[in-house]
Amino acid sequence: MLDRAIFALPGVRRVLALLASASALQALCIVGQAWFLATALANLWHGAPIPDQTAWIALFFACFVARQGAVYAEDAYLETYAYDRADELRQELLRKVFTTKAQVVWDNGTGSVAAAMLEGVDQVQAYFRLILPKITSIVVIPLIVLAFALALDWVSALIMFIMFPFIVLYMIILGRNAKDAASRQYRTFQVLSNHFIDTLRGIDTLKLFGAGKRHGASIFSVSERFREATMKTLRMATLSSLVLDLFSTLSIAAVAFMLGMRLLDGTAQLFPALAILIMAPEYFKPIRSFASDYHASLDGVNALKSIQRLIGAPDGSDHSCELPDWGATSRMELRGVGCSYDSHRVLENLDFTAEGFRKYGIVGASGAGKSTLVSLLGGFLAPDAGDIELGNTPLPDFKQDGWQRQIVYIPQDPYLFHATLRDNIAFYRPDASDEEVARAIDVVGLDDLVAELPCGLDTLVGEGARALSGGQAQRIALARAFLDNSRRILLFDEPTAHLDIETEMELKERMLPLMEGRLVFFATHRLHWLDDMDEVIVLDDGRIAEHGPLAELEANGGALGRLAAQTAWETT
Numbered sequence: 428m429l430d431r432a433i434f435a436l437p438g439v440r441r442v443l444a445l446l447a448s449a450s451a452l453q454a455l456c457i458v459g460q461a462w463f464l465a466t467a468l469a470n471l472w473h474g475a476p477i478p479d480q481t482a483w484i485a486l487f488f489a490c491f492v493a494r495q496g497a498v499y500a501e502d503a504y505l506e507t508y509a510y511d512r513a514d515e516l517r518q519e520l521l522r523k524v525f526t527t528k529a530q531v532v533w534d535n536g537t538g539s540v541a542a543a544m545l546e547g548v549d550q551v552q553a554y555f556r557l558i559l560p561k562i563t564s565i566v567v568i569p570l571i572v573l574a575f576a577l578a579l580d581w582v583s584a585l586i587m588f589i590m591f592p593f594i595v596l597y598m599i600i601l602g603r604n605a606k607d608a609a610s611r612q613y614r615t616f617q618v619l620s621n622h623f624i625d626t627l628r629g630i631d632t633l634k635l636f637g638a639g640k641r642h643g644a645s646i647f648s649v650s651e652r653f654r655e656a657t658m659k660t661l662r663m664a665t666l667s668s669l670v671l672d673l674f675s676t677l678s679i680a681a682v683a684f685m686l687g688m689r690l691l692d693g694t695a696q697l698f699p700a701l702a703i704l705i706m707a708p709e710y711f712k713p714i715r716s717f718a719s720d721y722h723a724s725l726d727g728v729n730a731l732k733s734i735q736r737l738i739g740a741p742d743g744s745d746h747s748c749e750l751p752d753w754g755a756t757s758r759m760e761l762r763g764v765g766c767s768y769d770s771h772r773v774l775e776n777l778d779f780t781a782e783g784f785r786k787y788g789i790v791g792a793s794g795a796g797k798s799t800l801v802s803l804l805g806g807f808l809a810p811d812a813g814d815i816e817l818g819n820t821p822l823p824d825f826k827q828d829g830w831q832r833q834i835v836y837i838p839q840d841p842y843l844f845h846a847t848l849r850d851n852i853a854f855y856r857p858d859a860s861d862e863e864v865a866r867a868i869d870v871v872g873l874d875d876l877v878a879e880l881p882c883g884l885d886t887l888v889g890e891g892a893r894a895l896s897g898g899q900a901q902r903i904a905l906a907r908a909f910l911d912n913s914r915r916i917l918l919f920d921e922p923t924a925h926l927d928i929e930t931e932m933e934l935k936e937r938m939l940p941l942m943e944g945r946l947v948f949f950a951t952h953r954l955h956w957l958d959d960m961d962e963v964i965v966l967d968d969g970r971i972a973e974h975g976p977l978a979e980l981e982a983n984g985g986a987l988g989r990l991a992a993q994t995a996w997e998t999t
């Protein structure tokens with residue numbers, strides 16, 4: 428139930444000190460309540476008049492009110508503290524997703540990361556709120572109550588003292604099993620989350636191929652596994668708290684029985700007996716409430732572990748390298764660079780140099796590693812072998828802020844945010860003026876689209892709004908690149924793969940001028956682009972098969988020639 432990470436939370440020592448004070452105040456109020464009520468009852472038993480007991484009863488109520496006040500203040504303070512810590516975790520996780528360029532999402536699954544960020548953080552918040560007061564109350568309250576019980580009647584105090592470790596021991600044994608069950612439950616929850624997101628994303632494909640029913644059965648079986656794991660954990664949690672309740676009730680009964688016997692044979696007095704009888708349930712209460720919240724806390728522990736694992740995932744570099752702006756004389760060199768997905772080696776021993784504002788075409792058969800190379804150059808992936816040098820600066824990878832603020836990445840399916848067309852175009856330059864946006868629209872040929880949209884540039888596009896065609900999305904991506912003239916490195920990953928040849932040719936005319944004065948890497952299956960590239964890199968199974976100007980490679984009749992001869996190769 429208790430994760431050591433909780434002691435590393437910012438300001439936790441101060442919080443624990445405050446909570447310990449609140450627990451001490453509650454314990455003193457418990458003792459006060461027992462003491463004053465027992466005094467009043469014992470006096471009445473000995474025949475004192477009722478009005479004479481008013482002061483004791485008033486003191487009893489004063490203790491009651493003070494105790495409730497302490498609980499309320501404790502809850503209110505913890506609510507804010509837990510909220511702030513949970514908010515920080517969420518921010519940190521978000522930062523991690525952005526700084527690792529979503530690698531953490533790739534590695535763990537969208538559903539799992541989204542579940543950690545939403546439900547997981549809420550569970551952690553509930554966990555902080557539950558666990559922190561319990562840490563202090565389980566130590567402070569029994570100690571203070573026991574000290575007063577000892578002063579009143581050492582026999583009862585001894586019974587209370589002996590029973591306590593038994594309950595703790597039993598709780599530890601049960602806790603171990605419950606912890607394993609809760610970890611299994613959390614893992615099935617992550618699988619369910621990934622499955623759910625995956626289904627939502629693939630819903631069109633499922634419908635299209637009439638596989639909805641079959642997939643429904645798979646959703647059912649994943650949900651069933653989660654239900655079974657949840658029920659098992661709940662069963663264990665309910666049973667363990669029932670048994671613990673039984674233990675503590677038996678302990679109270681033992682104290683009451685011994686007191687009753689000693690009252691009967693006259694070896695105990697009424698006042699201490701009554702006071703101890705009132706205090707005994709309160710002595711065991713913190714450990715009972717610890718047990719009853721055990722299950723909810725385990726959810727929080729698992730969520731906290733999962734979030735910390737995500738936050739602690741390596742991101743390959745410190746991103747802090749200051750890099751000069753790319754210019755006509757800039758140079759970068761890759762030597763023996765390799766890259767893997769898990770243990771699957773995808774790029775191997777890459778050696779090449781890129782200079783100034785040259786244009787490099789990247790070609791290769793499907794699966795040769797073109798997209799992986801573009802991802803590597805964009806800093807979305809880190810190499811696991813070789814050296815990279817930018818000018819004279821060695822870099823561990825391209826995940827550098829100084830590099831990334833210089834690139835424009837244009838993939839096959841550019842992502843359109845759920846925002847206005849204007850905001851989507853001004854993605855890299857939110858401060859762009861209307862004139863600049865209008866010029867970018869004109870250059871990439873988006874005028875017709877803007878004219879037909881109901882609210883023009885202010886029309887919402889992207890998911891859940893006006894859908895756009897692949898060609899229109901590509902034009903928006905190009906407009907983004909055109910608008911930010913300061914970004915001198917263009918990375919294209921098969922940007923025209925989904926477009927018909929007419930649209931591609933029209934876009935090509937608009938794209939070529941955009942490439943002037945920029946370093947360009949252009950991964951493509953379409954040979955005609957190579958005529959406009961300064962050099963061609965031919966990839967074959969993750970290695971550079973050949974590299975050089977197009978005319979040279981054509982004259983060699985090597986890897987490029989073989990690639991061109993393949994039937995799937997488009998030579999249009």
Ligand SMILES: Nc1ncnc2c1ncn2[C@@H]1O[C@H](COP(=O)(O)OP(=O)(O)OP(=O)(O)O)[C@@H](O)[C@H]1O
Nearest residue numbers: 533768771773791792793794795796797798799800
């Ligand atoms: N995220 C990933 N995790 C694991 N393996 C991957 C991942 N992305 C790509 N791969 C694998 O890496 C290899 C190279 O893929 P890549 O997408 O770079 O090739 P490509 O040349 O761009 O292919 P295509 O022309 O079909 O897009 C393939 O074997 C692919 O299965």
